[in-house]
Amino acid sequence: xxxxxxxxxxxxxxxxxxxxxxxxxxxxxxxxxxxxxxxxxxxxxxxxxxxxxxxxxxxxxxxxxxxxxxxxxxxxxxxxxxxxxxxxxxxxxxxxxxxxxxxxxxxxxxxxxxxxxxxxxxxxxxxxxxxxxxxxxxxxxxxxxxxxxxxxxxxxxxxxxxxxxxxxxxxxxxxxxxxxxxxxxxxxxxxxxxxxxxxxxxxxxxxxx
Amino acid sequence: xxxxxxxxxxxxxxxxxxxxxxxxxxxxxxxxxxxxxxxxxxxxxxxxxxxxxxxxxxxxxxxxxxxxxxxxxxxxxxxxxxxxxxxxxxxxxxxxxxxxxxxxxxxxxxxxxxxxxxxxxxxxxxxxxxxxxxxxxxxxxxxxxxxxxxxxxxxxxxxxxxxxxxxxxxxxxxxxxxxxxxxxxxxxxxxxxxxxxxxxxxxxxxxxx
Numbered sequence: 001x002x003x004x005x006x007x008x009x010x011x012x013x014x015x016x017x018x019x020x021x022x023x024x025x026x027x028x029x030x031x032x033x034x035x036x037x038x039x040x041x042x043x044x045x046x047x048x049x050x051x052x053x054x055x056x057x058x059x060x061x062x063x064x065x066x067x068x069x070x071x072x073x074x075x076x077x078x079x080x081x082x083x084x085x086x087x088x089x090x091x092x093x094x095x096x097x098x099x100x101x102x103x104x105x106x107x108x109x110x111x112x113x114x115x116x117x118x119x120x121x122x123x124x125x126x127x128x129x130x131x132x133x134x135x136x137x138x139x140x141x142x143x144x145x146x147x148x149x150x151x152x153x154x155x156x157x158x159x160x161x162x163x164x165x166x167x168x169x170x171x172x173x174x175x176x177x178x179x180x181x182x183x184x185x186x187x188x189x190x191x192x193x194x195x196x197x198x199x200x201x202x203x204x205x206x207x208x209x
Numbered sequence: 210x211x212x213x214x215x216x217x218x219x220x221x222x223x224x225x226x227x228x229x230x231x232x233x234x235x236x237x238x239x240x241x242x243x244x245x246x247x248x249x250x251x252x253x254x255x256x257x258x259x260x261x262x263x264x265x266x267x268x269x270x271x272x273x274x275x276x277x278x279x280x281x282x283x284x285x286x287x288x289x290x291x292x293x294x295x296x297x298x299x300x301x302x303x304x305x306x307x308x309x310x311x312x313x314x315x316x317x318x319x320x321x322x323x324x325x326x327x328x329x330x331x332x333x334x335x336x337x338x339x340x341x342x343x344x345x346x347x348x349x350x351x352x353x354x355x356x357x358x359x360x361x362x363x364x365x366x367x368x369x370x371x372x373x374x375x376x377x378x379x380x381x382x383x384x385x386x387x388x389x390x391x392x393x394x395x396x397x398x399x400x401x402x403x404x405x406x407x408x409x410x411x412x413x414x415x416x417x418x
Binding site (some may be wrong): 002003004008011012014015016018019020022023030031032034037038040041043044045047048049051052053056063064067068071072109113145146149178182185186189 | 394
């Protein structure tokens with residue numbers, strides 16, 4: 001038995017629990033194509049992207065708040081697993097299941113920190129604050145980059161078409177408009193290269209900007 | 210070809226390159242003992258620990274600076290690989306090799322960001338600023354926790370003794386004294402439980418606090 005304060009014990013219980021997110025695998029394939037990526041790796045990557053790409057975020061945004069959101073945004077998947085963002089059936093009831101998971105996982109922390117983390121997770125989900133919009137933009141952008149670099153990656157594996165990629169990821173424009181312009185060009189290039197089938201509504205989705 | 214600014218191109222080249230750190234494996238075993246941990250997972254874990262354990266850091270510390278340090282501190286290992294911290298032979302010339310790697314990896318970024326990242330990495334290595342001391346404390350603490358939870362983990366695999374663990378990790382006290390007191394209790398408990406052999410200088414190292 002290690003003697004310590006109840007508060008530190010609760011914090012350590014949380015730190016131990018979240019190790020499990022390293023075993024939650026996503027559809028995204030690593031850029032060297034060796035295997036799929038897990039949530040811990042994904043969260044690290046986008047947290048660092050938040051630093052490197054900060055100049056494309058809304059001015060005056062609190063980047064620490066964005067990073068804290070990104071570091072915790074997938075912890076609910078310890079209980080719920082990862083839902084592929086093009087899996088419309090899997091999306092049904094997702095928020096409710098994840099909210100329960102948030103209560104359990106963040107609930108391991110002392111009450112003040114649990115409440116703060118839960119609020120931060122809800123803020124991420126709500127996509128209203130500038131920090132949340134920027135965080136969500138990065139969360140969408142990173143798998144797209146992986147799919148492009150791996151010549152289709154998860155898009156190809158699941159038969160996702162460019163029109164759906166455009167519709168699904170247009171929210172990037174809310175958090176980082178310049179990065180959305182770049183992402184659109186990447187999608188067009190992926191179609192040209194045959195990494196991505198255009199799909200029936202490609203022209204119409206592209207016109208929407 | 211995707212049309213974009215040279216600046217964003219350089220930033221994206223960096224973001225692509227750092228994906229490789231997900232393939233740099235450490236000696237640390239995941240808490241479920243399924244496999245060893247990689248640098249991306251480790252960096253994510255300690256970045257989030259920096260948030261959760263902030264109250265044990267020196268007052269007034271810039272936690273964003275600490276987190277930025279933690280997110281990038283292991284990128285040099287893309288070129289150099291991970292050196293087990295008890296591998297004294299592997300430590301020879303380590304800093305010089307890693308400094309070269311820092312020039313190459315951070316050098317992918319636009320000049321201003323490259324210089325800033327390199328300086329941040331050097332600050333982490335130097336362990337002088339409060340942010341760096343707190344960052345280094347977490348970098349040491351996390352593998353210890355994994356070794357404890359896995360009933361010896363990398364300690365046992367490499368025949369590391371408790372006296373060496375104490376000597377090697379005492380710098381935790383510089384960045385987070387309360388966490389060092391807890392870590393000492395954890396080491397003592399690991400010895401009691403037989404996860405860790407005491408080693409010839411255990412009593413003397415324990416006395417040093």
